[in-house]
Amino acid sequence: MISEADKLRVLDLLLNSKTFSKSTTSNVLLKYLIESSINNKNLNATDIGIELFGSQYEPEKSEATVRVNIYHLRNKLKKYFEGEGVEDDIFIEIKRGQYGVSFHKKQKLKPKYSLKKKLYIYSSILALLVIGLYAYAKLSYKDPVWHTFFKNNKETTLYLYDIFGYYGPTLFNKIGWHRDYEINSAAEFYKEVEKHPKLMEDYAPGRNVYVNFLSAYSVNNLSRHFQKHQKEFKIHKFHNLTLQQLKEQNSIYLGPLRYDNAFVDFFNLKSKRIKLIDQNKTPEHDDDIEYFDGRNASYNEGRNVVYKDAKKGIDTIVTLKSNGHSHEHVLVAKLHGDNDTTNFMFFSNHGFGATAAIEYFTDTDSISSFNEEYLKNGDEFIALFDVSGKDRTSMNVKQVIFDDNK
Structure with a gap:
C-alpha cells in the first residue's frame, strides 16, 4: 500500500525535476491529477477542462485540448522514469484512455544466485581460466x-x-658373448686370430x-x-x-x-x-x-x-x-x-x-x-x-x- 505521504513525495520529485521544470501546463495538470487520486476522485475530461481553463472552458474545444495535454504528460512521465527517476522506488503512470494516476512500487529484483552459488560459479570460472591459460602455455611452449x-x-x-662381440668359452667352461674394446669388427677379430691362432681357435665372431x-x-x-x-x-x-x-x-x-x-x-x-x-x-x-x-x-x-x-x-x-x-x-x-x-x-x-x-x-x-x-x-x-x-x-x-x- 502506497501512503498519501509517499504520493506527495513523488509529486514533489516530479515538479522539481529537470523534465518538468519548464512545463507549466503539465505541472498544473500533474498536480491536479495526483491530488484527485489522493482524494479518490473520479475524473473525466469536463472536470479536468474546467480545472485547467476555468471560465474559458468550451466543452468541445477544451476536451480535445485536455486529451492532447494528457498525451504530453504521459510522455513526460515515461521520459522521467527512464532517465532521472530510474532509481525511484515508486513510479506512476496514466493508462491510455484514462485520466486517473496509478502508483506502483518497484519490485526489488531477487538475486539470481545465492552467495554460495555465486562463489561456486566464480571459482569454476577461475578454474576454467587457469586450465585455459595452462593449456595455452603448453600449446605455445617452444x-x-x-x-x-x-x-x-x-x-x-x-x-x-x-x-661388436665374439662367442667362445668363458671362465666357467660355458659359451658366452665377449666384448673387447680393441676388437670392434670381424676384420679386427681375424687379425687377432692370425696373431694368436691357438688362443683364439675356440672363438668366432658374434652378432x-x-x-x-x-x-x-x-x-x-x-x-x-x-x-x-x-x-x-x-x-x-x-x-x-x-x-x-x-x-x-x-x-x-x-x-x-x-x-x-x-x-x-x-x-x-x-x-x-x-x-x-x-x-x-x-x-x-x-x-x-x-x-x-x-x-x-x-x-x-x-x-x-x-x-x-x-x-x-x-x-x-x-x-x-x-x-x-x-x-x-x-x-x-x-x-x-x-x-x-x-x-x-x-x-x-x-x-x-x-x-x-x-x-x-x-x-x-x-x-x-x-x-x-x-x-x-x-x-x-x-x-x-x-x-x-x-x-x-x-x-x-x-x-x-x-x-x-x-
Missing part, C-alpha cells in the same frame, strides 16, 4: 633445445651404436649388439619427451650409416666417440671451432696449444677434443678420459644438417655419460636453465660434460666447454 625436431616435419631416427640397459633407459627418456610434443622417432642400429643418409632425416646418435664413424665425420664437417681428433694424430707439443687433461686417475679414450679459441689465439686440447665406472667425459652436440635437418649427438664411450646427458636434456627445468644461461634462443651448440656418479647412480653433470657454433 622447447628451446628440441623445437627444430618437432617443427621441421622431418622424420627422426635414433641411432644406437652396435657393439653386433646395440641395446643394453643404459641405452634402453635413454630411449625411455627420449620417448617420453617426444610424446609430450605428440612426436615419435624410429630406432636403428648404427652399422654402416653414411653421411648421405644424414641429409634425409633428423638424427639422434647415442654411442661411443673412440671409433671413426659417420657422426664423427659429420661433427667435424659442421663444427666451426671444435674438432674431434685421434690422439695418435695430435701433436705432442706446440707453443700455440694448451692442454687440458681432465681427471688424473683415468685412462684415455682414444680421441681428443680440439677447441680453437679465437680470443686466446690458441687451441685447447681436451684429452677425453674415463675410469669406466664412476666418471667419464660426454660430448653433446646439436648441429644442423643439409635439407633443413637437425642432428643431436651424445658421444659417450661407456654409455652412462650419455644416459646422464639425455636425462639432463629431456628434463624441462634443466632445459630451461641451459637455454637461459647458454643458448639465448640459439639453434646450435656443442657442450663437453664431465659426468660422475658412484656405481653409475646419482650422476652429476658438470659442464667443461660450451660453444654456440656461430
Whole structure:
C-alpha cells in the first residue's frame, strides 16, 4: 500500500525535476491529477477542462485540448522514469484512455544466485581460466633445445651404436658373448686370430649388439619427451650409416666417440671451432696449444677434443678420459644438417655419460636453465660434460666447454 505521504513525495520529485521544470501546463495538470487520486476522485475530461481553463472552458474545444495535454504528460512521465527517476522506488503512470494516476512500487529484483552459488560459479570460472591459460602455455611452449625436431616435419631416427662381440668359452667352461674394446669388427677379430691362432681357435665372431640397459633407459627418456610434443622417432642400429643418409632425416646418435664413424665425420664437417681428433694424430707439443687433461686417475679414450679459441689465439686440447665406472667425459652436440635437418649427438664411450646427458636434456627445468644461461634462443651448440656418479647412480653433470657454433 502506497501512503498519501509517499504520493506527495513523488509529486514533489516530479515538479522539481529537470523534465518538468519548464512545463507549466503539465505541472498544473500533474498536480491536479495526483491530488484527485489522493482524494479518490473520479475524473473525466469536463472536470479536468474546467480545472485547467476555468471560465474559458468550451466543452468541445477544451476536451480535445485536455486529451492532447494528457498525451504530453504521459510522455513526460515515461521520459522521467527512464532517465532521472530510474532509481525511484515508486513510479506512476496514466493508462491510455484514462485520466486517473496509478502508483506502483518497484519490485526489488531477487538475486539470481545465492552467495554460495555465486562463489561456486566464480571459482569454476577461475578454474576454467587457469586450465585455459595452462593449456595455452603448453600449446605455445617452444622447447628451446628440441623445437627444430618437432617443427621441421622431418622424420627422426635414433641411432644406437652396435657393439661388436665374439662367442667362445668363458671362465666357467660355458659359451658366452665377449666384448673387447680393441676388437670392434670381424676384420679386427681375424687379425687377432692370425696373431694368436691357438688362443683364439675356440672363438668366432658374434652378432653386433646395440641395446643394453643404459641405452634402453635413454630411449625411455627420449620417448617420453617426444610424446609430450605428440612426436615419435624410429630406432636403428648404427652399422654402416653414411653421411648421405644424414641429409634425409633428423638424427639422434647415442654411442661411443673412440671409433671413426659417420657422426664423427659429420661433427667435424659442421663444427666451426671444435674438432674431434685421434690422439695418435695430435701433436705432442706446440707453443700455440694448451692442454687440458681432465681427471688424473683415468685412462684415455682414444680421441681428443680440439677447441680453437679465437680470443686466446690458441687451441685447447681436451684429452677425453674415463675410469669406466664412476666418471667419464660426454660430448653433446646439436648441429644442423643439409635439407633443413637437425642432428643431436651424445658421444659417450661407456654409455652412462650419455644416459646422464639425455636425462639432463629431456628434463624441462634443466632445459630451461641451459637455454637461459647458454643458448639465448640459439639453434646450435656443442657442450663437453664431465659426468660422475658412484656405481653409475646419482650422476652429476658438470659442464667443461660450451660453444654456440656461430
